[in-house]
Amino acid sequence: MTYCVGLRLNEGLVLLSDTRTNAGVDNISRFRKMFAWENPGERALALMTAGNLSVTQGVITHIETAMKAAAAGEEVETILNAPSMYRVAQLVGAAMRAEQAQHREALMRQGASADASIIVGGQRRGGNPRLFLVYSPGNFIEATDDTTYLQIGDHQYGKPILDRVITPETPLRRALKAAFVSMDSTLRSNLSVGMPLDLTVIRTGEYRLSTCRRIEHDDPHFSAVSQQWSDALREAFRTLPEVE
Numbered sequence: 001m002t003y004c005v006g007l008r009l010n011e012g013l014v015l016l017s018d019t020r021t022n023a024g025v026d027n028i029s030r031f032r033k034m035f036a037w038e039n040p041g042e043r044a045l046a047l048m049t050a051g052n053l054s055v056t057q058g059v060i061t062h063i064e065t066a067m068k069a070a071a072a073g074e075e076v077e078t079i080l081n082a083p084s085m086y087r088v089a090q091l092v093g094a095a096m097r098a099e100q101a102q103h104r105e106a107l108m109r110q111g112a113s114a115d116a117s118i119i120v121g122g123q124r125r126g127g128n129p130r131l132f133l134v135y136s137p138g139n140f141i142e143a144t145d146d147t148t149y150l151q152i153g154d155h156q157y158g159k160p161i162l163d164r165v166i167t168p169e170t171p172l173r174r175a176l177k178a179a180f181v182s183m184d185s186t187l188r189s190n191l192s193v194g195m196p197l198d199l200t201v202i203r204t205g206e207y208r209l210s211t212c213r214r215i216e217h218d219d220p221h222f223s224a225v226s227q228q229w230s231d232a233l234r235e236a237f238r239t240l241p242e243v244e
Contacts, residue, residue, distance in 0.1 A: 001157060001192035001193060002033055002152070002154065002192075003154050003193045004018070004153055005179055007148065007170075008121065008129060008148050008149065009100075009170055010168050011203065011204055012123075012202050012230050013170055013201065014175050015122045015200045016180075016197050017034045017048045018183065018186075018187070018194055018196075019032060019194065020193055020194030030194075030196075032200075033048055033049045033050065034046060034147075034200060035060055036200050038207075038208050040207065042125050042207055043087060043125065044122055044123060045121065045123075045124075046121055046202070047119065048116050048119040050116065050117050052114050055100065055136075059092065059116070059118065063078070063079060067226075077091065079091055084124065085122055085130040085132070085134075087128070088130040089142075093134050093139065096136065096138045100114060100136055100137070105188075107114075110237060116136055117133060117152045117180055118133075119131065119134075120133075120134060122202060122212040123202060124207070129204050130143075131143040131149075147169050149162050153193070154186060154190050154192065156190075157186040157189040157190060159235045160185075162178060172203065180226070181225060181226075183197060185203040194204055195217045196215055199213055199214075
């Protein structure tokens with residue numbers, strides 16, 4: 001399983017993913033689920049993947065093959081030259097449909113699920129930061145002011161904190177804390193989600209990857225948030241009125 005969360009704020013985008021892949025209790029591996037690209041000064045975007053690993057890796061390969069062809073001089077539309085983030089989501093959806101069409105029937109015959117999902121976030125010059133969730137059939141939805149975050153994977157443990165604190169006006173620094181708490185809650189409750197984590201931040205109007213880094217198990221910032229959140233919960237529980 002996995003957990004990925006994307007926040008769309010007035011100040012920009014926050015995307016956080018784990019790296020654990022579970023195919024049974026004796027087959028736990030680590031794979032990157034965050035992929036980010038930039039053309040500094042023009043656009044920056046990132047994808048996070050969940051679901052069937054062969055399908056999502058095929059989608060990423062499809063996307064990167066198109067970018068290599070464009071870099072070699074071919075007239076190919078890619079996520080780095082598409083005219084809008086909406087069109088970027090369409091291209092990711094088309095790649096998803098192609099992978100599903102090629103592999104779904106064979107996977108289902110073997111009793112395996114071909115389902116996958118991808119969060120797409122970014123900003124291009126002339127547009128606003130946008131965040132999309134692409135489903136297995138290639139269709140997608142977009143985060144709005146009413147629902148300003150998107151999740152994929154095993155998301156139920158990390159949802160309550162986001163519902164309570166995240167709005168479009170939430171500052172990036174506070175949103176980072178919320179994303180860390182959301183991930184920490186999932187890590188503690190689900191063994192199929194695990195460290196290390198990948199973090200990408202895209203600030204509004206910068207058109208570059210403001211932050212793109214890996215968070216290991218001993219990261220001081222993540223560890224501090226995790227410990228202080230646990231302490232605060234214990235103290236809040238202690239002060240609740242007794243129930244007769």
